[in-house]
Amino acid sequence: xxxxxxxxxxxxxxxxxxxxxxxxxxxxxxxxxxxxxxxxxxxxxxxxxxxxxxxxxxxxxxxxxxxxxxxxxxxxxxxxxxxxxxxxxxxxxxxxxxxxxxxxxxxxxxxxxxxxxxxxxxxxxxxxxxxxxxxxxxxxxxxxxxxxxxxxxxxxxxxxxxxxxxxxxxxxxxxxxxxxxxxxxxxxxxxxxxxxxxxxxxxxxxxxxxxxxxxxxxxxxxxxxxxxxxxxxxxxxxxxxxxxxxxxxxxxxxxxxxxxxxxxxxxxxxxxxxxxxxxxxxxxxxxxxxxxxxxxxxxxxxxxxxxxxxxxxxxxxxxxxxxxxxxxxxxxxxxxxxxxxxxxxxxxxxxxxxxxxxxxxxxxxxxxxxxxxxxxxxxxxxxxxxxxxxxxxxxxxxxxxxxxxxxxxxxxxxxxxxxxxxxxxxxxxxxxxxxxxxxxxxxxxxxxxxxxxxxxxxxxxxxxxxxxxxxxxxxxxxxxxxxxxxxxxxxxxxxxxxxxxxxxxxxxxxxxxxxxxxxxxxxxxxxxxxxxxxxxxxxxxxxxxxxxxxx
Ligand SMILES: Cc1cc2nc3c(=O)[nH]c(=O)nc-3n(C[C@H](O)[C@H](O)[C@H](O)COP(=O)(O)OP(=O)(O)OC[C@H]3O[C@@H](n4cnc5c(N)ncnc54)[C@H](O)[C@@H]3O)c2cc1C
Numbered sequence: 001x002x003x004x005x006x007x008x009x010x011x012x013x014x015x016x017x018x019x020x021x022x023x024x025x026x027x028x029x030x031x032x033x034x035x036x037x038x039x040x041x042x043x044x045x046x047x048x049x050x051x052x053x054x055x056x057x058x059x060x061x062x063x064x065x066x067x068x069x070x071x072x073x074x075x076x077x078x079x080x081x082x083x084x085x086x087x088x089x090x091x092x093x094x095x096x097x098x099x100x101x102x103x104x105x106x107x108x109x110x111x112x113x114x115x116x117x118x119x120x121x122x123x124x125x126x127x128x129x130x131x132x133x134x135x136x137x138x139x140x141x142x143x144x145x146x147x148x149x150x151x152x153x154x155x156x157x158x159x160x161x162x163x164x165x166x167x168x169x170x171x172x173x174x175x176x177x178x179x180x181x182x183x184x185x186x187x188x189x190x191x192x193x194x195x196x197x198x199x200x201x202x203x204x205x206x207x208x209x210x211x212x213x214x215x216x217x218x219x220x221x222x223x224x225x226x227x228x229x230x231x232x233x234x235x236x237x238x239x240x241x242x243x244x245x246x247x248x249x250x251x252x253x254x255x256x257x258x259x260x261x262x263x264x265x266x267x268x269x270x271x272x273x274x275x276x277x278x279x280x281x282x283x284x285x286x287x288x289x290x291x292x293x294x295x296x297x298x299x300x301x302x303x304x305x306x307x308x309x310x311x312x313x314x315x316x317x318x319x320x321x322x323x324x325x326x327x328x329x330x331x332x333x334x335x336x337x338x339x340x341x342x343x344x345x346x347x348x349x350x351x352x353x354x355x356x357x358x359x360x361x362x363x364x365x366x367x368x369x370x371x372x373x374x375x376x377x378x379x380x381x382x383x384x385x386x387x388x389x390x391x392x393x394x395x396x397x398x399x400x401x402x403x404x405x406x407x408x409x410x411x412x413x414x415x416x417x418x419x420x421x422x423x424x425x426x427x428x429x430x431x432x433x434x435x436x437x438x439x440x441x442x443x444x445x446x447x448x449x450x451x452x453x454x455x456x457x458x459x460x461x462x463x464x465x466x467x468x469x470x471x472x473x474x475x476x477x478x479x480x481x482x483x484x485x486x487x488x489x490x491x492x493x494x495x496x497x498x499x500x501x502x503x504x505x506x507x508x509x510x511x512x513x514x515x516x517x518x519x520x521x522x523x524x525x526x527x528x529x530x531x532x533x534x535x536x537x538x539x540x541x542x543x544x545x546x547x548x549x550x551x
Contacts, residue, residue, distance in 0.1 A: 005032075007112070011041060013044065015115075031074070131242050179207060251286065266297075330342070458538060473485065
């Protein structure tokens with residue numbers, strides 16, 4: 001078994017990870033990667049920077065990875081070759097050489113399908129400036145076209161993560177960018193307020209974002225070059241169109257031999273990444289992944305999971321047992337100064353999946369206010385009311401430390417931590433990296449207070465304005481004069497004890513401060529004074545303003 005023949009279809013993230021792991025644990029295995037493009041083992045996340053010219057030469061991407069596969073890992077790589085058929089009885093694959101158009105066969109003991117996914121193209125055409133982007137070959141084609149024509153006006157069709165990282169790269173390189181999508185928001189895994197903030201940031205950069213928009217017509221010149229797009233309401237000029245939607249696993253090989261495919265369109269696998277067919281594995285974005293929170297399958301189109309799944313399959317195929325536990329879905333994006341991300345479930349998804357949840361928002365400094373450059377981090381957590389476990393977190397901010405906090409949440413969710421654990425996490429502190437209660441600790445406290453009934457926090461949308469209520473603004477005079485909710489009663493927090501008689505006890509009181517902390521203190525003072533129906537508006541006027549701007 002030591003000289004097992006392992007054949008891997010696809011030399012992308014998952015395939016290369018499988019191959020190198022198999023080699024590290026089995027020196028005698030014969031390992032072959034069959035890749036249909038001209039390149040293997042390059043960092044696909046470098047493609048946006050390459051297309052936009054930030055990475056000048058493709059050699060800056062391909063580096064010497066391929067040589068390392070041959071020299072260090074003793075892995076055979078067959079490029080420009082497509083696996084067109086699997087014969088699982090004879091245990092062999094049919095390979096078509098895409099340069100010579102000839103076919104050959106290769107036998108295997110273990111077959112790993114790592115053939116990824118691709119963007120569907122609904123608009124079929126021969127236009128020289130209409131592209132999709134799945135691999136380095138596609139990226140080179142786009143870059144060559146841009147260099148040749150000096151195109152500066154780019155249209156990206158799609159609103160998903162990949163469309164946005166591409167848009168980000170173009171914007172940062174000074175291109176004019178249009179994003180067009182039929183969906184009603186960008187990065188739809190995010191809850192509406194985070195997606196809204198991201199869209200605002202794109203719009204501020206001059207990017208034109210067209211949501212709820214279909215392309216009625218592609219207008220071309222005599223050389224089939226698209227120069228205008230007719231949209232639902234108007235038309236826009238463009239020089240390049242990149243199609244980034246309808247990402248789908250490449251399951252045609254699996255269908256040929258009746259390997260079961262799941263409801264999400266990916267190949268079904270167990271925790272060893274084995275399909276239902278003996279000795280055939282599937283890894284990366286061609287396979288379905290088990291979500292540890294929902295306990296349902298989904299497809300992960302992200303690098304980290306592809307890499308880990310490849311490692312597991314390579315290990316098992318090479319003879320050492322290993323399991324892939326599942327995913328929680330961590331996604332992070334940077335646009336200009338805005339960092340934004342999600343891990344676990346959004347509020348919308350948690351509700352859809354039937355969880356009984358609380359959702360809490362804070363705006364906390366990334367580090368102490370007295371250090372220059374301190375910036376707010378906006379955090380929302382989703383808590384399971386029954387278990388107090390964290391189901392999800394969304395986060396954004398323009399300062400440092402946003403990614404660090406998202407990673408802590410990802411670790412907390414993976415480890416099934418509760419809000420009480422968040423309060424107790426002993427995180428690092430000096431004034432220029434955190435606040436003395438880290439934002440993670442703070443949101444743990446806010447959530448625990450809510451679950452323990454110490455604070456009744458509500459969002460603006462939960463307030464029924466037909467009730468007999470009073471909105472109480474407890475901020476300073478300067479803050480109140482700058483902006484406030486109409487018909488609110490203004491009593492600054494430091495006057496509340498002596499002016500408590502001005503607040504009608506029989507009404508429902510909704511308090512707001514700037515971000516929620518002073519509101520909580522006021523809520524506790526009123527409750528201590530015998531007020532029964534007192535609520536603190538979560539996230540204060542900062543949250544209220546985001547909700548109002550979204551209308
Ligand atoms: C432009 C771009 C930027 C990205 N940036 C990020 C990022 O910043 N962060 C992140 O988490 N994810 C990112 N991703 C997603 C990430 O690349 C994928 O999640 C990951 O590559 C999936 O790995 P995979 O091995 O399953 O598929 P792939 O890496 O796509 O590899 C599949 C390979 O199989 C080959 N193949 C397909 N069919 C056959 C066949 N029949 N025979 C032979 N070969 C075949 C393909 O040519 C391809 O090389 C990005 C993706 C793109 C397109």
